[in-house]
Amino acid sequence: MSFKKLAVLAGVAALTLSGCAAAADDTASEATSSTEETTAAATTEELKDIKICVYTHGDGGTFWSVAQMGAEDAGKDLGITVDYQGSINDSAKQASTIDAGIAAGCNGIAASAPDAGAIEQAMLAVSAAGIPTVTMNSGSDVFKDLGAFTHVGQDEIVAGREAGYKFNDAGMTNILCPIQEAANSGLTDRCAGARETSTGTVSDFNLDGGLADLTAASAKIKAALEADPTIDAVFALNADIAAKAVLPAVQDLGRDIMIGTVDMSEDALNAIAAGDIAFAIDQQQYAQGYMSVVLLYLNVTNAHSLGGGLPIYTGPGFVDASNVAQVQALVAAGSR
Amino acid sequence: MMSNLSDERVSQTSIATRMLRRPELGALIGAFVIFSLFWGFDTTGNFAALGGTAGWTDIAAPIGIIAVFVSLLMIGGEFDLSTGVMVGTSGLLAGMLVTEYGLNMWVAIPIVLLFAAAVGFINGMIVVRTGLPSFIVTLATFFVLRGANLAVTKSLTGTVRVSGIEEAEGFDSAHAIFASRLMVGTSSFQISILWWIAITILATWLLSRTQFGNWIFASGGDKNAARNAGVPVDRTKVTLFIMTSLASAFVGIMFVLRLQGMQAGQGVGMEFFYIIAAAVGGTLLMGGAGSAIGASIGAAIMGIADIGIPYALWDQDWRWTFIGVILLAAVLVNTFIGNRAKGAKR
Amino acid sequence: MSIALELKKAGKAFGSVIALQDVSVKVRQGSVTCILGDNGAGKSTLIKTLSGVHKPSSGSYEVEGAEVSFGSPRDALAAGIATVYQDLATIPLMSVWRNFFLGNEITKGWGILRRLDVKKMKELTKQQLMEMGIDLRDTNQQIGTLSGGERQAVAIARAVYFGAKVLILDEPTSALGVRQSGIVLKYVLAAKDRGVSVVFITHNPHHAYLVGDYFYLLNRGQLANEFERKHVELDELTKAMAGGAELDALTAEIQQVRNVS
Numbered sequence: 032m033s034f035k036k037l038a039v040l041a042g043v044a045a046l047t048l049s050g051c052a053a054a055a056d057d058t059a060s061e062a063t064s065s066t067e068e069t070t071a072a073a074t075t076e077e078l079k080d081i082k083i084c085v086y087t088h089g090d091g092g093t094f095w096s097v098a099q100m101g102a103e104d105a106g107k108d109l110g111i112t113v114d115y116q117g118s119i120n121d122s123a124k125q126a127s128t129i130d131a132g133i134a135a136g137c138n139g140i141a142a143s144a145p146d147a148g149a150i151e152q153a154m155l156a157v158s159a160a161g162i163p164t165v166t167m168n169s170g171s172d173v174f175k176d177l178g179a180f181t182h183v184g185q186d187e188i189v190a191g192r193e194a195g196y197k198f199n200d201a202g203m204t205n206i207l208c209p210i211q212e213a214a215n216s217g218l219t220d221r222c223a224g225a226r227e228t229s230t231g232t233v234s235d236f237n238l239d240g241g242l243a244d245l246t247a248a249s250a251k252i253k254a255a256l257e258a259d260p261t262i263d264a265v266f267a268l269n270a271d272i273a274a275k276a277v278l279p280a281v282q283d284l285g286r287d288i289m290i291g292t293v294d295m296s297e298d299a300l301n302a303i304a305a306g307d308i309a310f311a312i313d314q315q316q317y318a319q320g321y322m323s324v325v326l327l328y329l330n331v332t333n334a335h336s337l338g339g340g341l342p343i344y345t346g347p348g349f350v351d352a353s354n355v356a357q358v359q360a361l362v363a364a365g366s367r
Numbered sequence: 368m369m370s371n372l373s374d375e376r377v378s379q380t381s382i383a384t385r386m387l388r389r390p391e392l393g394a395l396i397g398a399f400v401i402f403s404l405f406w407g408f409d410t411t412g413n414f415a416a417l418g419g420t421a422g423w424t425d426i427a428a429p430i431g432i433i434a435v436f437v438s439l440l441m442i443g444g445e446f447d448l449s450t451g452v453m454v455g456t457s458g459l460l461a462g463m464l465v466t467e468y469g470l471n472m473w474v475a476i477p478i479v480l481l482f483a484a485a486v487g488f489i490n491g492m493i494v495v496r497t498g499l500p501s502f503i504v505t506l507a508t509f510f511v512l513r514g515a516n517l518a519v520t521k522s523l524t525g526t527v528r529v530s531g532i533e534e535a536e537g538f539d540s541a542h543a544i545f546a547s548r549l550m551v552g553t554s555s556f557q558i559s560i561l562w563w564i565a566i567t568i569l570a571t572w573l574l575s576r577t578q579f580g581n582w583i584f585a586s587g588g589d590k591n592a593a594r595n596a597g598v599p600v601d602r603t604k605v606t607l608f609i610m611t612s613l614a615s616a617f618v619g620i621m622f623v624l625r626l627q628g629m630q631a632g633q634g635v636g637m638e639f640f641y642i643i644a645a646a647v648g649g650t651l652l653m654g655g656a657g658s659a660i661g662a663s664i665g666a667a668i669m670g671i672a673d674i675g676i677p678y679a680l681w682d683q684d685w686r687w688t689f690i691g692v693i694l695l696a697a698v699l700v701n702t703f704i705g706n707r708a709k710g711a712k713r
Numbered sequence: 714m715s716i717a718l719e720l721k722k723a724g725k726a727f728g729s730v731i732a733l734q735d736v737s738v739k740v741r742q743g744s745v746t747c748i749l750g751d752n753g754a755g756k757s758t759l760i761k762t763l764s765g766v767h768k769p770s771s772g773s774y775e776v777e778g779a780e781v782s783f784g785s786p787r788d789a790l791a792a793g794i795a796t797v798y799q800d801l802a803t804i805p806l807m808s809v810w811r812n813f814f815l816g817n818e819i820t821k822g823w824g825i826l827r828r829l830d831v832k833k834m835k836e837l838t839k840q841q842l843m844e845m846g847i848d849l850r851d852t853n854q855q856i857g858t859l860s861g862g863e864r865q866a867v868a869i870a871r872a873v874y875f876g877a878k879v880l881i882l883d884e885p886t887s888a889l890g891v892r893q894s895g896i897v898l899k900y901v902l903a904a905k906d907r908g909v910s911v912v913f914i915t916h917n918p919h920h921a922y923l924v925g926d927y928f929y930l931l932n933r934g935q936l937a938n939e940f941e942r943k944h945v946e947l948d949e950l951t952k953a954m955a956g957g958a959e960l961d962a963l964t965a966e967i968q969q970v971r972n973v974s
Contacts, residue, residue, distance in 0.1 A: 091684070112410075116683050122630055123622050127425045131674055134418025134554060136411040148530045148627035156548075156555065213517055213527045213631065239517065576828045578818040581807075585815055588804035595798065597787050597816035655806040 081111040083327045084137035085320060086128045087168065088145055089117030092242070093271065093296050094316060098168065100366060101320025102141075109328055115320075122149035129153035133160045139327030144170025145215060147177060154178050163330045167323045168316065169217050171342040180330070181338025183322045185314035185346035187217045191224020193347050194266055194291055195233070197310055201289055203264035204231035209252060211241035211272050218268045221293060225266055233266070238276075245275040253280035256288070264289040270296035270311060278307055295350060297362050303355045313358075314346035317366055390649020391661040393700055397647070397693070398668050405675025414678050417554040424556065427670030428563040429454075429618045430637070430644055431663040435570040436614040438645035438662035440607040442574070444587035444654035445494060445501035447611045449486070449508035450641055454634030456512045457483055457619030459520055462529030462629055465538075472537030472624075480616050486512075487612030491605030501608075509638070516631045530628030538624070546624035559621055563663070566614070570659035583607065587654030643690060644669060647697040668693060715742040716778065717879050717910040718763065718794070723772035725758050732758035733934050735772070739927075740879065745901060745911045747921040749954055750931035756914050759931065760883050763912065764796035765789030795877035799884045802868035805857030809849060810838040812856045813871050837874075845870040845903050862893030866900045873904050880904055881912040886920050898924050918951045930954060 085102045089095030099115045106113030114135065118125035125142070130153045132140050140157055142150060144166045157164055158178035166174040167183045174182040198206055206229060208222035219235065226233040236255055241248035256262055265281070265288060267273035273292035281288045292299055293312045302308040322345065329335040337343070350358050361367040406415045413419045433450055440447055457479045464475040490508055494501045520527055532538060545562070548555040574580040585593035586600045593600050615634075623629045646652060647668060648661025672689050718740040725733040733755050740746045750756050761767045762774065765783030773780050776792055783789045786796065803812045814834045821830045838852045847866055856864055865885050872880050882901065886894035901911055901924050915921050921928060928945070930938040930953055938953050952960065 112680065114677055114680060116677055120630070120632060122626055122633065123429070124426075126626060127422075128677075130425060130555075131422035131677075134411070134413040134416075134422055135674075135678055136413065146528055146530070146626070146628065146630055148533070149630070151627060152625065213521070216526065216528070219526075572828070576831070578820055578827070578829060581811055581815060581818055581829065584807050584811065585804055588806045592798075592802065592804050593815070595786055595796070597790060651806075655804065 075110060078110040079112055081138050081328065081331060082114060082136050083111060083139045083141070083324045083331075084114045084116075084132050084135065085141045085167070085323055086116050086125060086132065087118070087143040088120050088122065088125050089143070090119045091117055094269075094294055097365065097367065098316040098320040101317035101322075102324050103320075104317075104366075105321040105324035105328075109324070111324075111328060113324055122146050126150050126153040129157060133157060133162065137162060138331045140164045141167050141183075141323035141327060142170075142177075142179075143168040144173055144177060145217060147173040151177055163327060163336075165323055165326050167319045168314075174342065175340070180336040181326065181340075182342035183319050183326065183345060184342065185319075185344060186342065187220035188224040188227070189344070190293065190312050190314065190347040191221040191226070192228045193224075193349070194221070194293075194310075194312060195225040195228030197291060197349070198225070198264050198266070198289070199228065199230050201264070201309070203229075203289055205259070205262045206231060206233045206264040206266050207236050207252075207255060207259075207262050208233055208266045209236040209238040209241065209248075209255075209268065209272065209277070211238045211248070211269055213237065213239035221268055222266065238272070241272055241276060242269065245271065248272060248276040249280045252277055253283055256280060256284055256286070260286075262288065264291070267292040270294045270299040273308055273311070274298035274302050278302055282307075295358065295362055295367060297359070300350065300355055300359045300362055303350065303352060304359065306352065310349050310351040312346065313348040313350050313367070315348055315367075316345070318345045389658075390656070391658045391664060394648045394658075394661045394664040394668075394697070397697070398664050398671070401668055401675075401693070402671055405671060405679060408675070408679035408681070410680050411678050414675060417552050419674060419678065421551075421554040421556045423667070423670035423674040424560045424563075425670070426673045427663075427666045428557060428559040429621065430640060430669055431563045431666030432559075432566050432618055433611070433614045433637075434641040434644035434648075434662040434666045435567055435659045436607075436610045437641040438648060438650040438657050438659055439570060439574060439583060440611050441642070441645050441650045441652065442587045442654060442657040443583045443604055443607045444590060445604055445607065446505060446642065447490065447608060448502065448505040448638045449490065449512060450611055450615045451634040451637035451639075452509050452512045452516065453483060453486065453612055453615035454619040454622065454637065455516050455629065455631065456634075457616035458623035458626075458629035458633060459516055459529055459619075459631065461620055461623050462532050463520065463523055465535035466529060466531055467523050470535075472532075472535050472541040474537075476541065476620055479620060480613060483612040483616030484609050487609035488605060490612070491608035494608070495601040495604055513635060520631050527631040528628060529623070532623060533627045541620075542624045545621045557625075562617075562621070563666075567660055567663045574659050579603070579606075584655060587656075589655070640669065640690075643694050647693055649697075652698065665697075714744075716740065717742045717776070718912070719775045720759075720762070720769070721773045721775065723762065723769040723774060725762055725767055726770045731934055733762070733769075736931070736934075736936050737772075738929050738936070740910050740912055741927065742910055743905065743908055744926040745905055745913055745924050746927045746929070747913045747915060747925035748929050748931060749915060749918060749921055749950075751916055751954070753933070754931040755934040756916075756931055757883075758934075760796065760881060760912075760914055763789075764794060764881055793876060793878035794881065795872035795875070795879070796881040796883065797865065797868045797872060797885065799887060803856045803864050806855055808853045809842075809856050809859070809867060810835045810852040813838040813841070813852075813867060813874075817875055841870050841874050842867065845873075845900055860893055860896075861889050862896035865889075865897050869897075869900045869904055873907055873909055877909060879910045879912065881914070883914050884916070885913075886915065886917060894920060916954075918947065918954050922947045922950055 095117055102115050103113050116128050118128060126149055129140060129142055129150055140162055144150060147170055154164055154177040164179040165181050165183060166177060166179045171182045171184055171186045210218045212218055222233060222235050238248055238251060265277050267277045270292055273290055274296060277290055290308045291310045292308060295311045295313055299308060299311050303311060326337055358367055437447060437450060460482060461475045461479045464470045464478060465472055490505055493504050517527055547558045549558060574583060582598045582603045585598045586603045590600045644665030645662040647665035648658055650657025672686060676683055676686055716739050720736055720738045723733060723736050748756055748759060762769055765786045765788050768782055819830045819834050820827050822828055835852050842849055847863060885897050898920060905911055926942050928940045928950060929936060
């Protein structure tokens, strides 16, 4: 028998045996735990059977890994199973994942909705199957249309408004707003919110793809700042953009420009501590992940539908020189 | 009467070896092995049931529809890197035609297909006229379309997505045909699966049972020898490029109907998955041999992994590692087979 | 004897490079005509002129007495002139029957349902190869698994089957061992038996002498010599190829040098 054929047969045999072993393992543990079953409270096995699924459009970067950690920590704290999937900005993939959640045995599904129309059919199918849903991170104004009972996140317009106030307090008159992900309406909303409350002008600036090449992004921002010497503030919409693209550009030019950003990273917080960046808006995405799971857990186990038909806000929280020290330790640990 | 001059050094091949040499059989065995693997690790109990099947076929169908034609093109000796982005371009174009220009969906669809065919034609003509590697030519097309997707969408809609398609005339009927669901028991299957199966059958027939199919093998196997034998190599290649673009547009239309809109970045990055599915299914990267049905099996494997990994509650990041491993394994096996067939005897 | 092909004082220049000059070659019907010459002699240009890749820049090219001007190899093919190139005869990854019928596929049905008549093509391939002396159990095997000589033989059988009146073979034995060359030479004679005129290009006088009826020697783009088989012996042919009178002079010179040192 040729080596190739032998290898194939061996592979199939090994995998079948391991599959049987895994299945046998499950039935064995179920048998032992059922004998220890208490009458009223849910046993560890029954809890583990509760599966909450968090299906986002996230890309696994510094922002989304914190949200994922939040969701998974909630799972550990409650003793239930959590399945997190990020579709890396692919709406078709996210829709398919949500659709597949029904057969995957999800008892509750949380989904981010940057493009509500894309996942509408999937979300409605999930609701039709009797599975409760919430939206998180994006979709605060569409969650009802998607059949969700609430939304957990930060309203981007509200965040932008608050940032606008901060810039007013410092007397800023011409604010540049670089948008690093052209397809993300949440980002445009932040700039729009700032425009509403700012007493000066807020100009959107196209920095699409900025996160993929921070050096190039920095050069573009420098060029924009040079082109308009009256710009006195930059409202960055991402911590990496702020710390690694905007800050170097501003330092290069040597002008006195106020930098505010959305979301946090170790570098951005260090810059705040050093006085180079004025503030970071914290949408507390750890809590977005954590609370999505808790809200669905409470719905599944005790029929609670929290929120009162309105979104539940996790932000904007502000991190500036006054509270940066506390937060820094947590960001370094990956949980903020 | 001439004596029998067959070379005693040419060994007679056993039936088993001959069957294993068929590219799709190797891929099918691989698919079964991978399916068994995930069946073993399944935590939901639904993987090998209707529910799980609905899940992985949903992922596999749009990959398979395009991978099948990508494999034909690869057999013909060329690559198309503009397939992924063309999915986005077609979806966006269809969306803009109905929302910005108020066209009926059924008028928009042929326009989009015509556009895609034109892009494929241009890809093909540049490749055959200049002799540049198709990898480079279609990479250029990829960048052109990627930029256009963003710029045109922004200038026409002010945003980078097209939405509100569901309000358009003809949406409901088009949705019913390209993006609806079929209930089988309690599970809902996407209609895209039926399209996938039909297209796979069509492509397989085209490749193995028509004159054009013979020309595809010849153009990829040795285009000079093919030309000398009278095969219209240039025309064959251009036709293949048109087909890959059309397949991508078809998926784009399916998506825009299902998602009721489309983001400007949709599809970018998928072009390599189509090539990987084709390679896993037995299509040689060097051209000249391969299988359309194999590409579908490759797409199925990707779908099985995409659903199997979360069903096993593994970290989904393993998906990338998985794709890498099966690609390497498939290419090694294919090269081994290709070498034995090609140059062993002189 | 009637003439199948004839080049009359043909010349071919590429810019300032004169590849062929004043070459007159007669290919007689039903014979094997060998074109001999070393590398650089112009054989490649000559074969391309005969097979329709190039048009002669001067002189004329006649097929069965009528002057022709081929625009492409397909035109020559249509006129019954089939060329089998050394490396480009068959496509290794394709099966034997697909190679055999490449460009001439048999189909059944019409319109959109026109499909290959696979069964018929497999049968015919097996039968035709058998008639040329090749017994293949499975015409589905990839042609790359056959030996080099057998691949050439399939190419020859293909040309003969599809009605080639003239078969031009470009260095068919140059990359083959002795046994394989023997196979090819036997097929050359088999083709001749079926009434095909063969033009056999080679730089190997031994092979040429085994099958040739007429010999033309090319040297530096010009015709150096022509022989008929009945008037020439092998060693005379070999010597003529190696340089003839020039070689004699060179031999004498070298021997003088060696005797002195």
